[in-house]
Amino acid sequence: MLQITNLKKVFNKIEMIVDANYTFDKGGVYPVIGAHGSGKTLLCECIAGLCKPDGGEIYISGDGSAIMVHEDSTLPPYLTVREYLGYMCSSEEAAAACEEAGVPQEVYDHLIGACDKETRKRLQMAVVLIKKPYVIALDAPFDYCSDEFFNDMMPIIDELKNNHIIVVTSGNMDVARSLSGDVIVLNNGELNVVTDESFEIPEIRQAVIDLLAGGEDDDEIN
Amino acid sequence: MMMRLIRDLFPDRMIKLQEGSNMLIHMLLRIDFIKQHMKDEPYAHNGNVLKTVLEVLVQLALLVWELAKKTAFVFAVAWLPWKILAMSCPLIARQQGLTIVYIFFILSTVCGTITNTTIFTMTPDDSFLLNTAGVNAARYYFGRIVYRMVMDAVFGGIALALAGVGAGQAFRLSVITALFRPVGEVFGLTVYMYLKEIHNKKALYDGVVISVAIIIAYACPYAYRRIAESWNGVTGVPVLVTAAVLAPASLYIIWNYKGYQAIVRELVFTRREDFN
Numbered sequence: 244m245l246q247i248t249n250l251k252k253v254f255n256k257i258e259m260i261v262d263a264n265y266t267f268d269k270g271g272v273y274p275v276i277g278a279h280g281s282g283k284t285l286l287c288e289c290i291a292g293l294c295k296p297d298g299g300e301i302y303i304s305g306d307g308s309a310i311m312v313h314e315d316s317t318l319p320p321y322l323t324v325r326e327y328l329g330y331m332c333s334s335e336e337a338a339a340a341c342e343e344a345g346v347p348q349e350v351y352d353h354l355i356g357a358c359d360k361e362t363r364k365r366l367q368m369a370v371v372l373i374k375k376p377y378v379i380a381l382d383a384p385f386d387y388c389s390d391e392f393f394n395d396m397m398p399i400i401d402e403l404k405n406n407h408i409i410v411v412t413s414g415n416m417d418v419a420r421s422l423s424g425d426v427i428v429l430n431n432g433e434l435n436v437v438t439d440e441s442f443e444i445p446e447i448r449q450a451v452i453d454l455l456a457g458g459e460d461d462d463e464i465n
Numbered sequence: 466m467m468m469r470l471i472r473d474l475f476p477d478r479m480i481k482l483q484e485g486s487n488m489l490i491h492m493l494l495r496i497d498f499i500k501q502h503m504k505d506e507p508y509a510h511n512g513n514v515l516k517t518v519l520e521v522l523v524q525l526a527l528l529v530w531e532l533a534k535k536t537a538f539v540f541a542v543a544w545l546p547w548k549i550l551a552m553s554c555p556l557i558a559r560q561q562g563l564t565i566v567y568i569f570f571i572l573s574t575v576c577g578t579i580t581n582t583t584i585f586t587m588t589p590d591d592s593f594l595l596n597t598a599g600v601n602a603a604r605y606y607f608g609r610i611v612y613r614m615v616m617d618a619v620f621g622g623i624a625l626a627l628a629g630v631g632a633g634q635a636f637r638l639s640v641i642t643a644l645f646r647p648v649g650e651v652f653g654l655t656v657y658m659y660l661k662e663i664h665n666k667k668a669l670y671d672g673v674v675i676s677v678a679i680i681i682a683y684a685c686p687y688a689y690r691r692i693a694e695s696w697n698g699v700t701g702v703p704v705l706v707t708a709a710v711l712a713p714a715s716l717y718i719i720w721n722y723k724g725y726q727a728i729v730r731e732l733v734f735t736r737r738e739d740f741n
Contacts (some may be wrong), residue, residue, distance in 0.1 A: 293596075295734040317588070318594060321484040321491070323508045330476060330598035352509035354487060368595065 244268055244304045245290065245378050245408050249435070251298030252285050261432025263299070267378075272400055272409045274419035277429035283412035285428060287311045287380035290410060309378035312367040314386070320356025324366060327355060332373050344369040345395040361392050365378055368399060369465050379403065381411045385418045393418075414455055430454055476600050486516055487521035491523050532620045539624040543568040546683055556691040562630045566638055567692045568682045569625060570699045574642040576678035578649030580671040583609045584725075585653060587732040595729045597601030602725035610647055610719060616711075618643035637700040644708035647715035654722060 250263040259282035269272050277283045288294045289301060291311035303309055319327065324346065327373045339353070344365045350358055355366065360410050364384055367375035371379055400409055400422070412429075419426045424439030428451065441447045472479060489509050495497045503515075510516060543565040551558035584606050594600045621639030626632045657664045664670075686692055698704065 292730060293733060319480070319484065321487045321572075322480070323483075323487065325509075327484050330480075330594065330600065352506040354491065354508060374597075374599065 244302070245410075246302040247290075247299070247300070247304075249299035250286075250289060250296050250301065251259075251432075252282070252289055252294070253297050254282070254285055255355055259432060260289070260296075260429075261430065263429070263434045265427065265434045265436075267408045267410065269377075269406065269408055270404060271402050271413060272422050273427055274422045275289060275412045275427045275429055275434070276414065276416060276451070276455060277411060277412070279414055281429050282308070283414075283429055284382050287382045287410065288411060290378060290380045303378055305377040308374070308376035309380060310371055310374055310376040311380040311382060313365065313385060318355045318363055318366065320354060321350050324353055324355060324358070325351045327366070328369065328373070331370065336373060337369070340369040340372040343399065345374045345392075346442075347417075361388060364388070366390070368396065371403070372399070376407070378408045378410070381409065381415065382442075383412050385443065386413055386415055406447065412422040414454055416451055426452065431440075466655045471600060473604045475612060476594050476598070476605065477588075477590050478612065480594070480707050481527060482520050482523055486519035487526070488633040489519045489523065492515065499521075513636075531616050532623060535616070535620040536627060538573075539569065539621075540563070540574050542682075544628040550683070550686055554687065554690045557686055560692050562634065563692050563694070564686065564695060565625065565628050566634060566700065567686070568695045569638060569642075570696070571678050571682040572701070573621075574638070574645055576674055577587045578642070578673050579652060580647045582650055582653040583646075584611055584650055584719075584728060585657070585667065585732070587729070591729075592733060596733060602729060603720055603722065606650075606725065607716065607720050610650055610716070614643040614646050617646060634697075634700050637705060641700065641705055641708045644705075644712040647719060648708075651715040651718050654718070656727070658724070664702065 245267040247265050247267075248258050251258065252260040256386050263286070275283060275286065285294070286310060289296050290303075291309045293311060324341070325334070325337070328334075328341070331337070332340070333416075341348070344367055346362060346365045350362055355363065358366070369383075384396065385388060400411075411419070411422055416426070420442070426437050426442075428435050428437055437447060437451060442451075487508055494503060494507060507513070508516070523719075546568060547557065547561060547564045550564065550708065551561075551716065557564050591605075597603055618636075618640045621642055622636035625635035625638060630638070
C-alpha cells in the first residue's frame with residue numbers, strides 16, 4: 244500500500260500540492276493526469292523520496308522502496324550503458340533487463356548522453372526491472388513517445404503491477420485511460436478520482452480536457 | 466575478489482575514472498583524424514588499449530589534482546599567513562616550520578576534522594550510487610574516509626614539506642591529521658544522533674568553529690609575537706599514539722553504524738531543496 248495523507252508541497256514558493264489524499268494498492272496501475280505545471284513530477288518525487296513533503300505524510304508498506312523514472316532523464320551522461328548498469332547488478336542480469344526493456348544491444352557501449360530520449364527511458368525501465376522497487380513512479384513516460392515504445396512498455400507494466408504499485412503521470416487523457424479506466428486527476432493541488440463511468444458524462448469529460456489544456460480551474464472534477 | 470572489494474569501497478573513484486576517460490575519448494573523437502582511426506566501440510572496455518591508457522592518465526591527473534589542492538591549501542592558509550606575520554614578528558620569521566605546523570594543526574587537523582566531514586556531504590555521484598545503484602552505504606562511506614585519510618597523509622606531507630616544514634615532521638603531522646579524520650566523522654555522527662538541534666544548524670556551528678580556529682591560528686601568534694616551542698609536541702609520539710589508537714576505533718564505529726540511510730535521505734532532500 245502507498246498511502247498519501249494531507250500531502251503538501253511548496254515549489255519555488257508556490258504551493259503546488261495543497262492537500263493530496265489517496266491510497267494506492269498493490270496490483271494496480273494508477274494514471275495521474277494534470278495540466279502542465281500542476282505538480283505531477285513533484286508528486287512522483289515525493290513518492291520516490293527525492294524531496295521532503297512540507298506537510299502530510301507518505302507511507303509505503305512492504306520494504307518501503309520506491310523508484311522514480313524521470314521524464315527528462317537524470318542519468319549520468321558520460322557513463323556507458325554497460326558501465327552504469329554494472330554498479331547495480333551482474334552483466335547477465337543487466338543484459339536480461341535491457342533485453343526486456345528493449346534497450347538495443349548496440350548501445351551498450353555508447354555514452355548514455357548520446358542515447359536518444361526513448362532509449363534513456365528504456366534504460367530507466369531496465370533499472371526498475373533490476374531493482375524491482377515496491378512503488379514505481381513513472382513520470383510522463385508515454386507523453387510524446389513512439390507507438391513502439393508504448394507497446395514495448397505495456398507488457399512490462401502489466402507484469403510488474405501484480406506485485407508492485409505503479410503510478411504513471413501523464414498530460415494526455417487518452418494515454419491515461421489506456422492504462423486504467425479510472426483516472427486520478429491532480430488539480431488545484433488535490434487528487435480526485437474520475438471513474439470510467441464519469442468519463443461517459445460529456446461535461447466531466449470536457450472538464451478534464453479543458454484542465455489538461457491548461458486552463459481553468461475545475462469544480463466539475465472536484 | 467579484490468576487484469569486488471575495491472568496487473564496493475571506492476565506487477565513487479571508479480565512476481570518476483570511467484567518466485573522466487569517457488570524456489577524454491569524447492573530446493578526442495571530435496578530431497577527424499583520430500575518429501577515423503578509432504575502433505568501432507571507442508567506449509567499450511574489451512581489449513581497448515586507448516581506454517585503459519586514458520583511465521591511467523585520468524587517475525594520475527586526479528592524484529596530481531589532489532596534490533595541487535593540498536599544496537594550494539597549505540600555501541594559502543599557512544605559508545602565506547606566515548609570510549605576512551613574519552613581516553612584523555621577527556621571531557616568527559625565524560620559526561617558519563613551527564609556525565606552519567601550528568597553523569596547519571589548528572586549521573586542518575582540528576578545525577578541518579570537526580567541520581569538514583565526509584558523511585554529511587553529498588555529490589551527484591553519491592546520490593546515484595547510494596539511491597539508485599543501492600551500494601552498501603557503510604562500505605561506501607568507509608571507503609571515502611579511507612581514501613581521504615591516504616590523500617591527507619601522503620599529499621599533506623608533501624605539501625607541508627614544500628612549504629618549509631622538515632620532511633619528518635611534515636609527514637608525522639600529515640599522518641596524525643589523517644588518523645584524526647575518522648575521529649571527526651564519529652564526532653559528527655554523535656552530534657547527529659544526540660544533538661540534533663546543533664546538527665540541524667551545522668552551517669552556523671561550523672562557522673563558529675572556523676571563526677574560533679582562525680582567531681587562534683592567526684591572532685594569537687600576532688599577539689604573542691612568537692609560537693611556543695612546545696607546539697612541536699603536536700607531532701610528538703604521544704599525539705601520534707593517541708591518534709593511532711582512536712583511528713581504528715573510529716573506523717570500527719563507522720563500519721558498523723546502521724543509520725546511513727536516514728542520513729542519505731536527509732542529504733537528498735537538502736540537495737533537492739538547494740537545487741530549487
